[in-house]
Amino acid sequence: MSDTPAGVVDLLGVLAYAELTAFLRLAEDAATLAPSLNDRAALSGLAVAEYAHFRLLRDRLSWLGADPEEAMAPFVSSLDDWHAQTRPGDWLEALVKAYVGTGIAGDFYREAARHVDPETRKLVHEVLAEEVRSEFVVERVRAALAENPQLTGRLALWARRMVGEALSQGHRMAAARPDLALLLVSAASATPSPEPDAETGPAAGREGPPVRGLDSDLVEIGRLFARLTEEHGKRMAALGLVPGP
Template identity: 70%
Template structure:
């Protein structure tokens, strides 16, 4: 990197770092779920393909961090404990819980990163959109879960409750990260200027508090809307 060129902001480093570790952790957990919980070899292969895609995304993010002159391990390190704790708290008990986690749980976590990227420069937004693309995961999981619910409608209540638990854990994790990483939180609640340029953000770095409560409310409304969309796609009732 040219020494005269400005480096990335700490908020952008945090965004790429947390997303890189999230993708690496997702790869490891999905691979484990495929090996231990998949009922057939075809299912194992399908979920393995999803895991491999997550690892590919991790490599893209790792290479971008390196290209920006940032040590990827240092960028990821602040988020290891939090993401590992989320996975430990949401360890699936069976194949269907693993599928719902792969779609709903990982999905809402990705929504946080998309929200932060909305206020980054276009190259970062494009990168985040690329690594969070979930078409293959969506098609695979939706097909399997819908077939299971058709065969046994009694699964609906249990899986809906499981999805709600994961979302609650993900939202709590996001709040904790916002408290300890104010530069990342500033991206989440930044406000846009009238001309569409990036705003300055609404985080008080001194106290880590969120200053624009209205924008926080809009953020959580968008996250809730996306969660509801995924639940409907699976054939589950969002509020059940």
Template identity: 70%
Template sequence: MSDSPPGVSDLLGVLAYAELTAFLRLAEDATRYAPSLTDQAALGGLAAAEYAHFELLRDRLASLGVDPEKAMEPFTGPLDDWHALTFPGDWLEALVKAYVGTGIALDFYREAAVGVDDETRNLVDEVLADEGRSQFAVERVRAALQEDPKQAGRLALWARRLVGEALSQGQHVAAARPELAALLVEAAGEDIGRMFARLTEKHGRRMAALGLTPGP
């Protein structure tokens, strides 16, 4: 049995499954969409980093006396649904998803980790480290937009869809796992609005970095 505070096992479980699925999706995107061997190798390297993060989370859960598979199980449905609803149609959509869509989802978990113990928070910070994903996506999307500016509208709409689906699935997770939701509420204090403002601001910065507009 785990003696960790309520919600910590859920936080580590959802992160572990998020990192595992990120590894699988990036590896798939590298094979399916990467336009060159250089891009395929680079995306494969990012996938390997995600798997290393998964291993850290799995080992931390085990050290707490929590079965990693059982900790991840409640989140397989919502995360699998999000990936199914946001399956990229091409290379640029895959890059925007890896940067914008995954980014805002992980921001939620980073917020939830504010109130946990130092060891857990440090682990969360480590596994949420960028590992070059931002630079990789930004460089390639901006280059594509310079070559064909008309792609911007399509990709901006795609990014808004990604974020909308991420928020919707996040609500499903929170409703199903109240202890995880409590971590988020406790971290935000009484000012949930300010927390969402931070998330929105980070999203806006990501869109600007890509050369896209956040939209309404």
């Protein structure tokens, strides 16, 4: 309702626009890049699922008393830029983007959802489920690599470029939306950290949380992005691609 934290509205807004654009891009790729009718139908099915996710998020925003269009608006430029900079040139690039690019974005949103209310967290995990997408993409990409192993280097380079763009956009988004960044900092700082000293935390025996500052928050966000990169490596391995150094 009106007392919904701004960070929750930001999270649902960015995720809603991400799902809407995923629907549009997957539908376009299905129509223009799919090599067979079966592939076109399968990718179109994924696109339909993305639109269903968008509707769930839109309805949740409305129920919370937020205007869905206003909630999505701050993220249009960043997400549109990412899609423009990572437009696939062929079918296999489209598949890798659907799995790797969307996957690392999903990791970003899941991290932010660790410190929101249970209903919102459940919805975020529901719309980011990857099982069907993963099975479809991994099967197609692995089959293509088995037929032509020389594709590995090109697709691995494509995936690294995509993720680099995604992390760059994520950094800018966090800097521009402090309430969303606060969710990410909270998620990052949930991992164990060294005992505070005289400069970074309370004195021995004094109650209260460690004193945090901008530098500390940026360090924690850096660690969070390192975890996202690690998950990217796991997806690369699932596809049969060789992660970069």
